[in-house]
Amino acid sequence: MSKLRCHISISLDGFVAGPNQSEENPLGEGGERLHDWVVPLATWREAHGQQGGEVNESARIVEEAKENIGAAVMGRNMFGPVGGGAWGDEQWTGWWGDNPPYHYPVFVVTHHPRESVEMEGGTTYHFVTDGIESALEQAKEAAGGKDVMLWGGGHIAQQCLAAGLLDELELHVVPVLLGDGARLFPSRGEAEVQLEQVRAVEAPGVTHLKYRVVK
Template sequence: MSKLRCHISISLDGFVAGPNQSEENPLGEGGDRLHDWVVPLAAFRRAHGGQGGEVNESTPVFEEAIANLGAGVMGRNMFGPIGGGAWGDGQWKGWWGENPAFHYPVFVLTHHSREPVEMEGGTTYHFVTDGIESALDQAKKAAGGKDVMLWGGGQVVQQYLAAGLLDELELHVVPVLLGGGSRLLDNLGGANVRLEQIRAVEAPGVTHLKYRVLPGASS
């Protein structure tokens, strides 16, 4: 059965992106440090068309995260550009270049309609204007029985958690303090979110905490 999974790097003070996001710093100031654990991995480099790299305790965690995926969902703030709004000339195609590493359909939550955008390597962006449930339904159909990855950002993860639609959450906790930016677990005080920890892995520069989201979460 297809699951909605989220694997996301987070600072010790709870941020998944730093402050003052810009085109020069799409992850905000200091936000790139959240991914220092994964970029050197050989498995990560292979997934992005590179070579070489390290093998350590994070390797099987990363390999599991990208396995059995058939579609993805992300928020407009993650897709960009900075400031959102209408699509203008339609030239913006995300932060990841002409050949994104997704290689499957990605459903982008937005208030502004747009025709699908086909990229190299099998990635097609679909723009969903009728809410998180519709985006998930479309993604699961496109995934053909495989899992769906919830890529973020923080506010979108909050929405899926609060609605009880997320099945699995893995936090890659990085020992940095960003002091501001996009917090992952805000605005959930009124939601009955119940998590069961199913794994903890210590690795160089990161601790991986995997949770199953239990039934009963609701907005």
């Protein structure tokens, strides 16, 4: 059965982006450090049209994240631009250039309707205005029995956790303290989330913690 999976980098104090996010600094102050572990990897560089790179324990985790994915869901802030609002001239097509690294349908949850955008390499963005449940339903249908990846950001991941929609969560815990920014987990009293640890993998600059969401 198709599962909703989420892989996300997080600071030791629980933030998936730093404060003061902007179009110039989409991950907020200090947020880029959350991805210092993945950018040098050969598997990451290959997905972004680059050559070379490192191979370590994180490479296996990243490769595994790509397996059996048929579609994805992401929030408007993840797709951008930061701040949301109406689409204007509709020239914005995400942070990833003409050939995004997804290569499958991506369903963007937003309040503002827009026609689907087909990109190079098999990525098509669909814009969903009737909530996360609808986005997930459409993504599962498009995935054709494969899993759906929830790519973030923090707000939509928090919503999916609170709504009991998420099946697997892999946290890439980076030893930095951001102090403020976008949190992943719901505040106390908003939702009761139970996680069962599946594994823990140490790697340079990060610890990968995989959980099954208990329902």
